[in-house]
Amino acid sequence: MRALNPSIRKRLLAGTILAIAFATLTGSIVVYLAQRKVLIEQLDGRLQATAELLTIEIELEDGKPYQEWLVHILDNDVRRRKDLIQVWGLQSGETYKAPALKDFELPQFHGDLNEPVIRSITLPDGKESRALGIKVFPSYDEKETITPTSLEGLEHICVIALNTEDLRHGLRELRQTLTWVVATTIFLTALSIFWVVNRSLIPIQELSQRLQQRETDRLGNPVTISAKFPRELRNLVEQYNGLLLRIEGVRVRERDFSTHAAHELRTPLAGIQATLEQAINSSRNANDYDHRITQALIISKQMAGLVTHLMRFSRLQSGTHRILVEEINLHEVIEATWQGLSEKCQPRGLAAEWQLDSASFLHKTDEDLVRILFTNLFDNAISHAKDHSNIHLKTSDQDGQFIFTISNLSATPLPADLDRLFEPFSRVDKARTGDDNHAGIGLSLCREIAKNLNIEITVSTTEIREFQVTLVVGTPR
Amino acid sequence: MRILLVEDYTPLRENISESLTQAGYVVDVSATGDEGLWYAENSDYDVTILDIMLPEIDGLTILRKLKALRSKTPVIIISARDTTDYKIEGLDAGADDYLVKPFELRELLARVRAQLRKRYDPVGDSATVSDLTVNFSSKRVVRGQEEITLTRREYGLLEYFAYRIGQVVTRQEIWDHVYEDMEGGSSNTVDVYVSYLRKKLNAGGKENLLHTRRGQGYYLDTNASPQPIDS
Numbered sequence: 001m002r003a004l005n006p007s008i009r010k011r012l013l014a015g016t017i018l019a020i021a022f023a024t025l026t027g028s029i030v031v032y033l034a035q036r037k038v039l040i041e042q043l044d045g046r047l048q049a050t051a052e053l054l055t056i057e058i059e060l061e062d063g064k065p066y067q068e069w070l071v072h073i074l075d076n077d078v079r080r081r082k083d084l085i086q087v088w089g090l091q092s093g094e095t096y097k098a099p100a101l102k103d104f105e106l107p108q109f110h111g112d113l114n115e116p117v118i119r120s121i122t123l124p125d126g127k128e129s130r131a132l133g134i135k136v137f138p139s140y141d142e143k144e145t146i147t148p149t150s151l152e153g154l155e156h157i158c159v160i161a162l163n164t165e166d167l168r169h170g171l172r173e174l175r176q177t178l179t180w181v182v183a184t185t186i187f188l189t190a191l192s193i194f195w196v197v198n199r200s201l202i203p204i205q206e207l208s209q210r211l212q213q214r215e216t217d218r219l220g221n222p223v224t225i226s227a228k229f230p231r232e233l234r235n236l237v238e239q240y241n242g243l244l245l246r247i248e249g250v251r252v253r254e255r256d257f258s259t260h261a262a263h264e265l266r267t268p269l270a271g272i273q274a275t276l277e278q279a280i281n282s283s284r285n286a287n288d289y290d291h292r293i294t295q296a297l298i299i300s301k302q303m304a305g306l307v308t309h310l311m312r313f314s315r316l317q318s319g320t321h322r323i324l325v326e327e328i329n330l331h332e333v334i335e336a337t338w339q340g341l342s343e344k345c346q347p348r349g350l351a352a353e354w355q356l357d358s359a360s361f362l363h364k365t366d367e368d369l370v371r372i373l374f375t376n377l378f379d380n381a382i383s384h385a386k387d388h389s390n391i392h393l394k395t396s397d398q399d400g401q402f403i404f405t406i407s408n409l410s411a412t413p414l415p416a417d418l419d420r421l422f423e424p425f426s427r428v429d430k431a432r433t434g435d436d437n438h439a440g441i442g443l444s445l446c447r448e449i450a451k452n453l454n455i456e457i458t459v460s461t462t463e464i465r466e467f468q469v470t471l472v473v474g475t476p477r
Numbered sequence: 478m479r480i481l482l483v484e485d486y487t488p489l490r491e492n493i494s495e496s497l498t499q500a501g502y503v504v505d506v507s508a509t510g511d512e513g514l515w516y517a518e519n520s521d522y523d524v525t526i527l528d529i530m531l532p533e534i535d536g537l538t539i540l541r542k543l544k545a546l547r548s549k550t551p552v553i554i555i556s557a558r559d560t561t562d563y564k565i566e567g568l569d570a571g572a573d574d575y576l577v578k579p580f581e582l583r584e585l586l587a588r589v590r591a592q593l594r595k596r597y598d599p600v601g602d603s604a605t606v607s608d609l610t611v612n613f614s615s616k617r618v619v620r621g622q623e624e625i626t627l628t629r630r631e632y633g634l635l636e637y638f639a640y641r642i643g644q645v646v647t648r649q650e651i652w653d654h655v656y657e658d659m660e661g662g663s664s665n666t667v668d669v670y671v672s673y674l675r676k677k678l679n680a681g682g683k684e685n686l687l688h689t690r691r692g693q694g695y696y697l698d699t700n701a702s703p704q705p706i707d708s
Binding site: 262263264265266267268269270271272273274275277278281282295299 | 486557580581582583
């Protein structure tokens, strides 16, 4: 099957040429037909004028028809050669022919009395002609005594023919002239359209070349256009630049993701490698070996934790994580999760400040994912809160929705960077400290969990420069 | 030789530090960027090993600040960032070498030795004075046909002299580059170790190669005409 590959140039050329050809052809045909009609009308007019004279020249003289027209023809050499006239007397049965007819007979036809009929005929010699047939009574003057019955049987049928050779020759010349005009018009139009289309397509070709020459690592740089660039393409370029910018944004985020993933995995890997290299570097006692192997094990467990987080993140993001829904009490989950982490607070002098304003809130959701969500939020708060500060945990009801906020004093990101905190491996502090198991995946995981459980999650900074995370659970009444 | 190690990841920091110490270097360690910068600005290190993603001040900022201060200490970056762009960024910022994590410790040691050679004149993997040869990678010291056994401190002292053959090395320089900060002791400690080292090198009545320049310091050479101190 032939692939569709429409060409703007071909379409414009073909379309315009067809339109011009149709217009000129139609115009020429109209002109031709109009001219032909005029010429035939002129010819018919001549036939009618001749017929009027002829009917006068068939006269009654002493009660008998006299063919005066024939006398006039015989007296005129030119008419003798050209006039094609034949008259039939109905009563007498006599036929009168102009000499130019020689042995030929004109076809006999007519309409009602004095009503001429004109038609095209072919003469016996094969020539095309126009002929007029009319039935008339002979003309008469005042000297003739005419009674209603005296004209009976004196009808004559006259047929006058005119050779249309000149007419056809003229029409043939007209046809040729019009054909030339049409052909020349189409050719010149095609040339000019071709030139115009090519000129019009130059900006598209330039744009295409510019896009082809773009370096793939600099997609974000906008395509620049000059003031002469056609306004019809300007919007296209602007849309394209917007698209490139969005693609570049995605690319940067993907690059950052792989860079950070590499960093988060390479650094502990380097730690394990260095630990084991040092362990086998020289002979050591059993305790020393035990200490070093334990150290390597701790690091590998931390790496396994990171990989688990990444895998869960990936499953949630791709929608392949199986969600098990059951009714849970969110207050109980929050308090139980905090209990599991609260021992981390003491060494840093942190204190939890609770404000549970909402009633016990039952909600159908996935308890495991909710626990992971709160564990990450609490762990973040405990890890990043300033020493000897308070962590505020608050719940409230609003329009049937359960609202939970956790806030703590810490290094707060710039407002513009708040949304980026949900991106994987994004952290306010770019370093990876050895005592800290935070890889910067926690908030990303929280967002994916929230998305999967229809929970709204936002981050903000408070007036006293606290970092705050808010969860809104349930649908409003 | 004194080396500054700035790395925030504890397991890596501890093991690199231990490996360098075992190789005979004096190591100062720092887990944060601000502390690492303070060390680098206030001590004369032979090599600095620097991570990039550090708390407080990142490694590249430290590097740029040191280069702005015209520090001649070679810097080896150790980073998990493995793309060419990042390597170029680090080297353009003034790093002398770039090592991607994870790496083998012996490769890091070899790169440290390479930077030391560059800093103290290109003498290859070993230094030779008369019939004395000091091999930097194997840490072996041979005089004539005999291998001389030295303690870690004695080797560190000899290696520093060997990197600076013919130059007078002051007691302060020896103290700065060979001894730990919190080690205690006095300038006499240097004299004592120099005397131990000289005794081992000259054992069997061999020619003295470790000379004393009164009031100035010591130098390792075949003759008694050292280069000026500031050469």
